[in-house]
Amino acid sequence: MKLEASASGVYPIAPTPFHADGRVDVQSIDRLCDFYVESGCTGMTVLGVLGEAPKLDAQEALDVAFRFIKRAPSLPTIVGVSAPGFAAMRSLARAAMDAGAAGVMIAPPNTLRTDDQIVSYYSQAADAIGADVPFCIQDYPLNFSVVMTPLVLKRIITDNPSCVMLKHEDWPGLEKISTLRKWQAAGELRHVSILCGNNGLFLDFEMERGADGAMTGYAFADMLVDTVRLSKAGRRDEAHDLFDAHLPLLRYEQQPGLGLNARKYILMRRGLLSSHALRAPGGSLSAAAVEEIEYLLARVARFDKRAACPPLADKARSA
């Protein structure tokens, strides 16, 4: 099952669950997988930046990827293979595909500046991993400081047949989606899947501009699935009603750094993770932040019952 340009729906960015002592928590991996399947997700992405991939050593990374893939065989899995060099990228990509991955995701190193540098980088990366490995471009200027114009994306897509997906997380990015879809409609660009990241902050309008779905880690993947479904069905107001109910919390979870702590905390509160621990180095939530998240969860729950969590035991609060 290889990743295809027709992919759509929701590919959650899976966190890597850890126990409080830093060990990988495999039971929580299984629970996450089951949740993704039950929620109607159509794929998943592992070992991304917010999957704490850089904190895993090479063997652990493969073990984690393999556990996800094996538990949810119905979901095509994308493995993040961004690396400081092409040799490491190739090793990880080949191993991931051997383990059953559907494709890989490649982010640009933050030293790239010119259009040609970016285009060359993706050609070299595509060569390195092999033409048989489908890949997804990660376009996230806010994080990587690499700015890709629509034309640069067009060149990468045109130059590399194995490029089948764009993880769109430019900000602002609505016009970029419209431009790519316009070129495609005019026959100037082949279709690739566009899934939206940046924690889904503009998912409501991105869908309306032509995106195929979401690839992000917001703790309510089930909400993302519903928003995408409602939007595709043309039920605009309902899509926005649901999205807007979550937006205050989604915004809170989108904060750099701290956001991953919040996300894991919410996933723990939803019963999916045993612990909200990050592997070191990683910050922790202050008591004030925990209270704010609880308050936001309670507010979301007025509209979406899935946000209603059981009362917070004192023990859990301090976990």
Place this chain on the structure above:
Amino acid sequence: MKLEASASGVYPIAPTPFHADGRVDVQSIDRLCDFYVESGCTGMTVLGVLGEAPKLDAQEALDVAFRFIKRAPSLPTIVGVSAPGFAAMRSLARAAMDAGAAGVMIAPPNTLRTDDQIVSYYSQAADAIGADVPFCIQDYPLNFSVVMTPLVLKRIITDNPSCVMLKHEDWPGLEKISTLRKWQAAGELRHVSILCGNNGLFLDFEMERGADGAMTGYAFADMLVDTVRLSKAGRRDEAHDLFDAHLPLLRYEQQPGLGLNARKYILMRRGLLSSHALRAPGGSLSAAAVEEIEYLLARVARFDKRAACPPLADKARSA
């Protein structure tokens, strides 16, 4: 009337209104001033980055500042004086104070890296403008790439008695406010006013962490005033209800670049600006973006009638 460390409430970042042909629109300046006063704003800020200050020549900049100051004498006005050199900064700061400004705002040049470089820069800037000119630090890493730790802010505040205010727009930034207020409570730091920027994206919680108000340009300054007021009065749920109703639109307006087009469009729709034109170079809103803003306004209006705008004439739509 000089800016004081006890300042609080809402200091909107005033846009500079232009006619479609690029001339400054002084009637719209007057309307904005009247609106700020009527809305309960407690001050205002002119010639900031989102006031298109760099597009004004020196004389125009002073004329614009003077017009704002003269029309709203009851509002202490802060003038942005960030400049590539201290000579120009001094010239503008002295001229602004002579014209009746209450204080100035200084952003760091994006070449600063180390803690000491940042601290030195503000000492030199304070010397350059003169000890009699109260100033506000603009802490906006997302825009300036300069990261100020709480300790750096403490050093700047301690070293420079004329520093009376922090425009807080770090992201994430809630813990920074808590840290500064904790130091202040412990007597380790004198009080300065903390007003929040970054389009108010976290204003709801920033108030609860100890901020004194907002300094941002969201097109509904009147909503900011109400949110600040409700929060200070301890009416937490009401503050969040109002804030959350606006959040989908506020988020839309916060987009870099495009956001200023959206803001001016909304201000035009509210009858405050004659035109939503930016002075060149400046982008414009696509038809899709206009439709999205209109949709968001209509949704906000379900909760807050102030967002109900008159039907859109075809002419205005294409202005």
Place this chain on the structure above:
Amino acid sequence: MKLEASASGVYPIAPTPFHADGRVDVQSIDRLCDFYVESGCTGMTVLGVLGEAPKLDAQEALDVAFRFIKRAPSLPTIVGVSAPGFAAMRSLARAAMDAGAAGVMIAPPNTLRTDDQIVSYYSQAADAIGADVPFCIQDYPLNFSVVMTPLVLKRIITDNPSCVMLKHEDWPGLEKISTLRKWQAAGELRHVSILCGNNGLFLDFEMERGADGAMTGYAFADMLVDTVRLSKAGRRDEAHDLFDAHLPLLRYEQQPGLGLNARKYILMRRGLLSSHALRAPGGSLSAAAVEEIEYLLARVARFDKRAACPPLADKARSA
């Protein structure tokens, strides 16, 4: 006398001389001008970054430019007009041309990333200053973090007839010169003058690759003139012998920040400046640095007598 694409030779980057108390030192301006003329320079550039332009207020900047222009009427003078906005850029450019400047130099703001952003910026700048004002592109990635490919330069040159010169200071940059000259030879690009900066660190080979001369502030403009002359005359070994004799000192002067202190110190030792003072904020030379420069001057003087300075009075040493 307007700047033309046929310009060649040496356009020194003139420092702005200050007295120790911070006042502009006009007598030293006159001495510098006379020295440039006597040395065989073919033009000069004022108000660049290393001319401490940002430390001058608007009136001072014009006064300085005018003094240079008036004293050396035989030298076409380029005025740096880089500014945070096009309004200020236009004001300074028009005023400079009115005062007798031959053209202006424009550096890109360090926020530009993509090829299109850079090309657009120069088109907007050319529009802002007016089509009648010849301009020079400053291509200095080390300082501005903006990387211009040869193709981007080609687009700027092709789009803007008033672009007549490239201040080349990319690093490495030899292949860039070769590429531009190859396109020109093939009739794919019109000729523009290429003058080399970056303190002349590669001037020896840049001339051999097709540059027309130097635009840099090394304290021995007379050496630059000779190196350019020898290289153009095909006297390769002599050009390198002279250049290499200066290279240890030239390298020392090229250090960011500190380099300008060293340059002014050497110019003072050569009798051209009354003081090596920088206007605040600016560092100073340590005793160790002064000793190192004196040592290097003495070593250069073994080959080039122009580096032989009179014995150092104790007073001057501590100036």
Place this chain on the structure above:
Amino acid sequence: MKLEASASGVYPIAPTPFHADGRVDVQSIDRLCDFYVESGCTGMTVLGVLGEAPKLDAQEALDVAFRFIKRAPSLPTIVGVSAPGFAAMRSLARAAMDAGAAGVMIAPPNTLRTDDQIVSYYSQAADAIGADVPFCIQDYPLNFSVVMTPLVLKRIITDNPSCVMLKHEDWPGLEKISTLRKWQAAGELRHVSILCGNNGLFLDFEMERGADGAMTGYAFADMLVDTVRLSKAGRRDEAHDLFDAHLPLLRYEQQPGLGLNARKYILMRRGLLSSHALRAPGGSLSAAAVEEIEYLLARVARFDKRAACPPLADKARSA
């Protein structure tokens, strides 16, 4: 044999030799090692950025390091272990030490900004690799965009007993060395070894300011050894005479990107490498660049016979 704070002399940055087809060239590794020993080097550094470490996969990297270590058992070897995450850093560091390395070198990720971020990073890295692994700080702002003040270095050295060396390659950096040595002389900082990088561009003066030697990859490690020796012996003029004779070539080799091609070409011309190939992706030298290097070699050879290379076979020229 563990790396100690008393280390001095020359630790060349060893390139990784490749055959033209991309395979690691182990015979050339052996030749390099023998050359380093015969030249009087006192250690060596492998798998640095200019050792093309990111192009090696994990097993290759260890094989390369092991080959160097085994061939030159008398030289303490430092292994570069900079990595995007602490897990990979730890794995490589432990494996390197097991293979006989004397210590490791750690560069900061280019996302660090504030003083505290840098200090924390090194504490976390020291914890990750283990307190028994001596490490060297790589302070190279030009490459990593991370600026470490002397005070930050002092904090890192003081906080981490396993920090025994600073690879100094700040630019400018002479005053930094003086400051650290002054603190040490005053008993405020323990001694660590300071070896100089940045291709040795300021090695002449860095030694005089208190550096212990060089850690850089200039193709004439034997010249570096002599310069360090002469400088330490107080034979100042001789040290500068030798250094200055090489400076034109050394400067050429210091160019980012292209410099490594030049370095490998010179090492090939000296008979140490079989090929000057870089593993893909890596540029190549133009015919003009080859001619320039040959010209510079011939010029250096007038002073230093070690630069006299055998006539260039046509075959080698195009290798």
